Amino acid sequence: xxxxIPDIVIGRLPLYLRALSHLAAEGGKITTSSHELGDRxxxxxxxxxxxxxxxxxxxxxxxxxxxxxxxxxLRAILNLNAEWPVALVGAGFLxxxxxxxxxxxxxxxxxxxxFDNDREKVGQQMGPLGVxxxxxxxxxxxxxxxxxxxxAVPATAAQEMTDLLVEAGITAILxxxxxxxxxxxxxxxxxxxxxxxxxxxxxxxxxxxxxx
Amino acid sequence: xxxxIPDIVIGRLPLYLRALSHLAAEGGKITTSSHELGDRxxxxxxxxxxxxxxxxxxxxxxxxxxxxxxxxxLRAILNLNAEWPVALVGAGFLxxxxxxxxxxxxxxxxxxxxFDNDREKVGQQMGPLGVxxxxxxxxxxxxxxxxxxxxAVPATAAQEMTDLLVEAGITAILxxxxxxxxxxxxxxxxxxxxxxxxxxxxxxxxxxxxxx
DNA sequence: AGCAACCAGTGAAATTGTTCACATATCGGC
DNA sequence: GCCGATATGTGAACAATTTCACTGGTTGCT
Numbered sequence: 001x002x003x004x005i006p007d008i009v010i011g012r013l014p015l016y017l018r019a020l021s022h023l024a025a026e027g028g029k030i031t032t033s034s035h036e037l038g039d040r041x042x043x044x045x046x047x048x049x050x051x052x053x054x055x056x057x058x059x060x061x062x063x064x065x066x067x068x069x070x071x072x073x074l075r076a077i078l079n080l081n082a083e084w085p086v087a088l089v090g091a092g093f094l095x096x097x098x099x100x101x102x103x104x105x106x107x108x109x110x111x112x113x114x115f116d117n118d119r120e121k122v123g124q125q126m127g128p129l130g131v132x133x134x135x136x137x138x139x140x141x142x143x144x145x146x147x148x149x150x151x152a153v154p155a156t157a158a159q160e161m162t163d164l165l166v167e168a169g170i171t172a173i174l175x176x177x178x179x180x181x182x183x184x185x186x187x188x189x190x191x192x193x194x195x196x197x198x199x200x201x202x203x204x205x206x207x208x209x210x211x212x
Numbered sequence: 213x214x215x216x217i218p219d220i221v222i223g224r225l226p227l228y229l230r231a232l233s234h235l236a237a238e239g240g241k242i243t244t245s246s247h248e249l250g251d252r253x254x255x256x257x258x259x260x261x262x263x264x265x266x267x268x269x270x271x272x273x274x275x276x277x278x279x280x281x282x283x284x285x286l287r288a289i290l291n292l293n294a295e296w297p298v299a300l301v302g303a304g305f306l307x308x309x310x311x312x313x314x315x316x317x318x319x320x321x322x323x324x325x326x327f328d329n330d331r332e333k334v335g336q337q338m339g340p341l342g343v344x345x346x347x348x349x350x351x352x353x354x355x356x357x358x359x360x361x362x363x364a365v366p367a368t369a370a371q372e373m374t375d376l377l378v379e380a381g382i383t384a385i386l387x388x389x390x391x392x393x394x395x396x397x398x399x400x401x402x403x404x405x406x407x408x409x410x411x412x413x414x415x416x417x418x419x420x421x422x423x424x
Numbered sequence: 425a426g427c428a429a430c431c432a433g434t435g436a437a438a439t440t441g442t443t444c445a446c447a448t449a450t451c452g453g454c
Numbered sequence: 455g456c457c458g459a460t461a462t463g464t465g466a467a468c469a470a471t472t473t474c475a476c477t478g479g480t481t482g483c484t
Contacts, residue, residue, distance in 0.1 A: 008441075014411035018390060033461060041392055045461090046443055053463055061462045062450030079414045086410070093312045097305035098406065103390055107407045108414065147417050148410060172413035174406060178230060178315055180253055188416055190409040194310070194386060195319045197402040198298070198360060199226035201384035202291045202320065204400055205359050220471075245431065257431090258473055265433055273432045274480030430481075439472070449462080454455100 009051045015041055016048065017074045024067050033064035080108035087141055087170065089161050090152035091116035091124065091131045094176055098152060099126040109148070113140055117157070134161070138168040151175035221263045227253055228260065229286045236279050245276035287320070297324035299353055299382065301373050302364035303333045303343045306388055310364060311338040321360070325352055329369070346373070350380040363387035 019040050023032055034045040034052075041048075052058055058073055059065045075081055088098055088111050099111055114126050117134045124131045132140065141149075149170045153161055158177035165173060171187050178193045231252050235244055246257040246264075253260075264270055270285055271277045287293055300310055300323050311323055326338050329346045336343045344352065353361075361382045365373055370389035377385060383399050390405045 006441075010415045011412050013415070014408040015392075017411070018405070018408065019392065022391070035461080044443070046445095047441090049461090049463060050442080057463070059462050060450065061448065062460055064461060077415065078411050079417055080411065084410070084414060084417075093305075093309035097309045100305045101406070103405075103407055107411070109407065109410055148413070150406070150410075172410070172417055174409050174413075179234070180227075180231065188413040190412060192404050192406070192409060193230070193315075194313070194362070194404070195315055195321065196226040196230065197386050197404060198296075198321055198362075198384070199229070199290050199292065199319070200223050200402060201360070201386075201400040202296060203222045203225070203289065205291055205296075205384055218470075247431080256473070258475095259471090261432060262434080262472080269433070271432045272480070273478070274430050274482095276431065425484100427483085428481100429483100430479100432477105432479085434476090435474105436476105437472105437474070440470080442467105442469070444465105444467070446464090446466105447462105449460100451458105451460080453457090 005054050009054055012043070012047075012051055013074055013078055015043075016051070017071065017078070017080075020067055020071045020074070024071060029067065031064045031066050034059070036064075075108070078108070082108075084109050084148045085112035085144060085146050086110065087112065087137070087146050087149040087165070088114045088152065089116075089134070089137070089149060089165070091118070091121045091126060092152065094152040096126060098150060099129060111150075112144070112146070113137075115140075134164070138164055141165070141168040141170060146170065148172045149174070151177055153177060155179040217266050221266055224255070224259075224263055225286055225290055227255075228263075229283065229290070229292075232279055232283045232286070236283060241279065243276045243278050246271070248276075290320070292320035294320075296321050296360045297356060297358050298322065299324065299349070299358050299361040299377070300326045300364065301328075301346070301349070301361060301377070303328035303330070303336065303338060304364065306364040308338060310362060311341060323362075324356070324358070325349075327352075346376070350376055353377070353380040353382060358382065360384045361386075363389055365389060367391040 016037065019037055023029060034048040038045040038048050055077055058070050086109050088095055091114050095114060099114055104110055114129050114131045115134045115137045116131050119133060121131045122133045147170060149165050151158055151161060151173055155177045158175060158179050159181060162173065162181045162183060166183055166187055174190045175181060176192050178195060181189050183189055228249065231249055235241060246260040250257040250260050267289055270282050298321050300307055303326050307326060311326055316322055326341050326343045327346045327349045328343050331345060333343045334345045359382060361377050363370055363373055363385055367389045370387060370391050371393060374385065374393045374395060378395055378399055386402045387393060388404050390407060393401050395401055
């Protein structure tokens, strides 16, 4: 049951959680099944059952899964019961988009600080937050004991900012910079490069290309 | 050599391409090795060699890979020699960030149109582009024969926009909406939900949570 | 020319991940 | 209370992916 759980399984749990939250929001139903969930996600029901079985027995034969109960369990597994304060690095267009994004709330995160190295931007208001200078970043992170950061800076600054973040105690980084970060063991990185994602699809778009 | 190439292999090619481009930009070297590439990417050298072997023999024993040649080959494999015009749907903060992002150039894409359903935003200038109303979207896409789109709209509008895009001929969608899209077979979707990505890391952040 | 250091490509082996299919439990209707 | 429909959890079978380890070609040095 427990043991060493594969990363790939962990990676699917947030998708299950998201689908369950939608089900809950739709109302109407109290329970769901691995089948229904699988249909929504394009994943086999067997896989969902097997994934969940790594963590315990959450369902009931004949009935399925109690939606709210499973949500609570997944949130506990993923350590989402408290709200993680997130340090956002970079106050450009992308930083703005992230700072104004309402989707963090109720899903375990809150942008707590925004840093930028441009003194022009310091003090600027971004949603509810004021932009701070990166020189204050490490001290702020250390004081708060923050663990999670989002990198929204140009590729040229990404590794340097990463080093500062890690040094200050950050152990989970979501980066939008189109570059591979080098981090010590124990620090987790998730990459989001829109171009890489687009390029993953063009292979399959063999036929006609385009007209200008 | 050829045959049916696994998606997971295709998914890594853009990473190889990106790393090679960085190597090329750094100058200094004409060739590289599977080992060097692997070190940079945190991937084993054997995997890189095996992945590339699906498409041909691009290296030379004792020497490694000619950087520019391999870049050219990968760009050809991924159909990146022409520039794909991309339809951006959603002119909010995220739409702005994408429209102003310089990273598409030289990597195979160009934001060619921006659509929004808010008449207030129509005509607004976003970088080099004017925002068009979604009512013009299908016609514009059809006329241009566009295949690629980026969805930067709220979750509530995502499925509806997807249906319009697919109907108009789009077959590759990168979406930032925190929702699973349902699309017909043959249409490719890449998902980017920052919250899901953060949640994939918090599992490993067991210890202390945070201070407000 | 000979040798040592490199390094790609690749079957085979090992590992990891997914699906199958079944035993077993629950529920609603009658 | 019984039956059929529904649905979980899970070993076992299967499939996919990664790594190993080796062959043989290349380079640069002496």
